[in-house]
Amino acid sequence: MSVCTAAVAQTICAPLPVLGGDVTVPLVTGGEVAYAALDYAASAPALRRVWDDVAAYAPYYGSVHRGAGYLSQLSTDLFENARRTVAEFLDRRADDQLVFTRSTTDSLNLLAAALPAGCQVFVFETEHHASLLPWRDARVTFLDAPRSPRRAVETLERALAARDPHGPALVCVTGASNVTGELWPVRELAAAAHAHGARIVLDAAQLAPHHPVSVRDLDVDWIAFSGHKLYAPFGSGVLAGRADWLRAAEPYLAGGGASRRVTRRADGGVDVEWHDSAARHEAGSPNVIGAYAVASACKALTEAGFDALVAREQYLIGKVRAGLAEVPEVRVLSLFGDDAPRVGVISFVVEGWNSSHFAAALSAEYGIGVRDGLFCAHPLVRTLLGDGPRTRGECGAPEAAPGENSLNAVRVSFGAGTPDEHVERFVDAVRELVRHGAKLRYRTQDGRCVPAV
Numbered sequence: 001m002s003v004c005t006a007a008v009a010q011t012i013c014a015p016l017p018v019l020g021g022d023v024t025v026p027l028v029t030g031g032e033v034a035y036a037a038l039d040y041a042a043s044a045p046a047l048r049r050v051w052d053d054v055a056a057y058a059p060y061y062g063s064v065h066r067g068a069g070y071l072s073q074l075s076t077d078l079f080e081n082a083r084r085t086v087a088e089f090l091d092r093r094a095d096d097q098l099v100f101t102r103s104t105t106d107s108l109n110l111l112a113a114a115l116p117a118g119c120q121v122f123v124f125e126t127e128h129h130a131s132l133l134p135w136r137d138a139r140v141t142f143l144d145a146p147r148s149p150r151r152a153v154e155t156l157e158r159a160l161a162a163r164d165p166h167g168p169a170l171v172c173v174t175g176a177s178n179v180t181g182e183l184w185p186v187r188e189l190a191a192a193a194h195a196h197g198a199r200i201v202l203d204a205a206q207l208a209p210h211h212p213v214s215v216r217d218l219d220v221d222w223i224a225f226s227g228h229k230l231y232a233p234f235g236s237g238v239l240a241g242r243a244d245w246l247r248a249a250e251p252y253l254a255g256g257g258a259s260r261r262v263t264r265r266a267d268g269g270v271d272v273e274w275h276d277s278a279a280r281h282e283a284g285s286p287n288v289i290g291a292y293a294v295a296s297a298c299k300a301l302t303e304a305g306f307d308a309l310v311a312r313e314q315y316l317i318g319k320v321r322a323g324l325a326e327v328p329e330v331r332v333l334s335l336f337g338d339d340a341p342r343v344g345v346i347s348f349v350v351e352g353w354n355s356s357h358f359a360a361a362l363s364a365e366y367g368i369g370v371r372d373g374l375f376c377a378h379p380l381v382r383t384l385l386g387d388g389p390r391t392r393g394e395c396g397a398p399e400a401a402p403g404e405n406s407l408n409a410v411r412v413s414f415g416a417g418t419p420d421e422h423v424e425r426f427v428d429a430v431r432e433l434v435r436h437g438a439k440l441r442y443r444t445q446d447g448r449c450v451p452a453v
Contacts (some may be wrong), residue, residue: 013312016304018045018231018417025367028451029439033367036422040229041178041345041413042371044209046293047231053296054233054289064288065257065279079288082295083278089298090223090240091214097247098240099278100291104205105130107224107239108172110281111201112138114249120169122159122198124152125379126179126335131172131203131224132379138170145383148336149185153192160196169198175207179377179384179411181317181345182336183207190219199242205229209415210313210343212306215240227294231301231416236290247276255283301416309416313344316414316423320346323427329353329434333384333409344418347375347411349385350434355408357395360449361438362410366429368422371411381409395442395449 024032037045057078062071064079087098101107112134115121121135124143132142141159146152156171163169171193176183186202193200201222204213208225215223222241228234251258251274258280261273274280301309324330329351334340350358359372374381385407412426441452 013308013315015312015419016231016300016309016416017048019048019051020045021417021419027367028364028453034421036366036368036425038412038414038418038422038426039369039371040209040415040418041181041206041375041411043228043234044231044415045417046233047297047300047417049300050232050293050296054293057289057292061289064286075288079286079291082291085295086238086291086298087240089213089295089302090238091216092240093216095243096215096241097243097278098238099246099281100286100294101224101237101239102235102287103130103228103237104128104203104224104226105134105237107237108201108203109134110239110252111170111222111224111245112136113252114245114281115170116168116245116248118167120163120167120198121172122156122163122169123172124155125383126177127172127174127377127380128178128203128205129376129378130205131174131201132377135172145335145380149188149340153185153188156189157192157196160192160198163196163198165197169193169196171198171200172203173200174203174205175213176210176343176345177335177377177380178206178345179347179375179380179409180333180335180340181206181342181413182334182340183211183342186218186220194219201241206343206345209301211310227290227297230294230297232293232297233290236287236294238294246278246281249281251283252281253283257286258283304416313415316418316420317342317344317346319420320412320414320423320427323423324348324430327431327434330430333381335380335384344415345411345413347381347384347409349409350430353433354395354449355410356444356449357438357442358433359410360395360442360451361433361440362426362429364442364451365433365439366425368426368429370426371413373408375409375411382407385409395444 023035025035026032062075064076083098108131119138121138121140126145143155146155173189190200199221202220204223204225209230224239227236259272260275263271331349333347355372359370362368442449443452
C-alpha cells in the first residue's frame with residue numbers, strides 16, 4: 001500500500017484485488033516468481049469482486065426474456081438490471097439505447113452497419129484497428145496524426161468544413177491511446193463535430209477502465225468499450241448512444257430475439273417485424289453472464305472511487321516514467337509530448353534491442369508480462385517510430401514488413417489491480433537488461449521470440 005499523491009494525502013490507495021495476483025511463473029534462469037501482469041491495455045485481469053459475483057449467480061443461470069420458470073425470470077431481471085447499471089455508469093441520456101455486444105470491435109462494426117446511406121466517416125490514422133477499419137461501406141476520410149490536442153481539433157475542423165454538408169457524417173475518435181496512453185480532447189472534438197453537423201462515436205476501450213466517462217458531459221453520440229479491459233471476463237462489450245440510426249438500420253444479426261413478429265405470406269414468403277429497442281441488435285441468446293460481469297465491474301470501480309483510482313494510477317505512471325527516464329537508451333513514444341495527460345499505457349523502444357527480444361527477456365528472465373509489436377495500431381506506431389535505426393537483434397518483429405525487422409515497440413500497461421512491486425520490478429529489469437544484456441540467447445519460433453534452450 002502507498003500514499004498516492006498530495007491531493008489525496010489522507011487516502012491510502014491499495015490495488016483492487018484481481019484474479020491471478022498470487023500466480024507464480026517459472027524463470028528460465030531457475031526458480032519461480034510472482035507474475036507481474038503489465039499488459040492491461042490488451043486485457044485487464046478480472047476483479048475478484050466481479051468473479052465472485054459471477055460465481056454466486058452461476059447456479060441460477062437460465063434463459064432470458066421468454067421463459068416462464070423462476071430461473072429464467074431471475075436471469076431476465078439480472079440481464080436488464082445490468083443494462084441499467086452500465087447506463088448509469090456511462091451517465092447515458094434518457095432516450096439513448098444500450099446494446100450488449102461481444103467487444104469494442106463488435107460495437108463499432110455494429111454502428112458501421114447502421115450508418116445511413118451516403119454517410120461520411122472521419123477517423124484519425126492514430127486509431128486502434130477496431131475503430132480504424134469497420135467503415136468499409138462508407139466514404140472514409142483518414143486524418144493525419146496530430147502532434148497536439150489543439151492540432152487534433154483544428155485538423156478535424158478543416159476536414160469537416162470541406163465535406164459535403166448535405167449528407168450524414170460521423171467522427172470516430174479514441175478517448176485514450178492504446179499505444180501512448182495519452183488522453184484525447186474528446187469534448188472539444190465533439191463540439192467541432194456537432195458544429196459541422198456531424199455525429200461522433202467514442203472508442204472508450206482504454207478510457208473507461210481508468211477514468212469516469214459521461215456521455216452527457218463529453219457530449220458524444222455513441223460510446224463503445226469492452227468488458228475484458230474493464231476488469232471483467234472476455235466476451236462482452238457495450239455500444240450506447242443515440243437510438244435513431246440503430247432503430248432505422250437492419251438488425252446487426254437476424255434471428256430470434258431481434259424479431260417482434262414473423263408471419264407467412266400468401267405467396268409463401270415471410271414478413272418480419274423487428275424490435276426497435278436494443279433487442280433489435282441482440283439476436284440470439286445473449287451473454288447474460290458477460291453483461292452481468294460488466295455491470296459488476298462498473299459497480300466495483302464506482303464504489304472504489306475514480307478519484308482514488310486515478311490518483312494511484314498517476315503515482316504508478318510517475319514511477320515508471322521516472323525509471324525509464326534514467327535509462328538513456330530508452331525512448332518513450334509520444335504523440336502530444338511529455339506533459340500530456342495519460343492513462344497507464346506506455347510504449348517505448350530500446351536502442352540496440354529489437355522490441356520482441358526485449359519483451360521476451362522480460363518474460364523469461366523476470367516473470368514480467370508486457371506486449372511488443374504494433375498493438376493493432378500500425379499506422380500510429382509507424383508514425384511514432386519514424387525513420388529510426390532498425391536493429392534486428394536475435395529475434396525479428398513478427399508484425400514488421402520485410403526489411404523492417406525492428407519496426408515494433410514494447411508496451412507496458414497497468415491499472416487498478418497493479419501492485420507497486422510489479423512496476424518497480426519492471427523498471428529494475430529494464431535497467432538490468434540494458435546494462436548487462438540478456439542472460440540467455442533467443443530465437444524466433446512460430447512468430448514469437450523464445451529462449452534458445
